[in-house]
Amino acid sequence: MDVLGLGADPVADDALVCSAKGCRDEAHWGLLWNNPKLHTPERRKVWLACSDHRDHLERFLGARGFWKQTVGVDELERA
Numbered sequence: 001m002d003v004l005g006l007g008a009d010p011v012a013d014d015a016l017v018c019s020a021k022g023c024r025d026e027a028h029w030g031l032l033w034n035n036p037k038l039h040t041p042e043r044r045k046v047w048l049a050c051s052d053h054r055d056h057l058e059r060f061l062g063a064r065g066f067w068k069q070t071v072g073v074d075e076l077e078r079a
């Protein structure tokens with residue numbers, strides 16, 4: 001159930017690990033993004049980020065026009 005209406009894909013219910021390459025830190029943020037060439041407009045893919053990599057990943061997605069929103073991991077739907 002998507003109580004927040006974020007439209008984001010559910011994340012795993014076990015350990016949430018940062019999506020940055022080579023990083024195994026616990027994630028505290030969920031970056032919601034959409035690639036309009038691949039996804040319907042309401043779809044939200046989720047990247048997880050530790051506090052160190054949040055800015056880096058937001059910039060990466062933002063530079064491509066994919067970034068939509070960043071939320072705390074507690075707000076993400078668990079699978």
Ligand SMILES: [Zn+2]
Nearest residue numbers: 018023050053
């Ligand atoms: Zn990280």
